[in-house]
Amino acid sequence: MKINEIVVKILAERILNGGLNPLKNRNFELEDVTNTEYRKAVEGYIIEQNVEGAEPTV
Numbered sequence: 001m002k003i004n005e006i007v008v009k010i011l012a013e014r015i016l017n018g019g020l021n022p023l024k025n026r027n028f029e030l031e032d033v034t035n036t037e038y039r040k041a042v043e044g045y046i047i048e049q050n051v052e053g054a055e056p057t058v
Contacts, residue, residue: 012045
């Protein structure tokens with residue numbers, strides 16, 4: 001199965017920014033991503049964004 005990076009970005013941004021999950025009418029959570037491949041991709045995207053946005057420690 002090919003993973004759509006645009007979908008991964010949308011899902012991750014909803015999770016990071018407290019976006020709405022329209023199916024459950026609450027904030028989107030990582031647990032809402034039920035497809036294993038997409039979940040791993042979203043986790044990777046979130047980690048990547050947090051590492052890039054982190055301030056360097058001295």
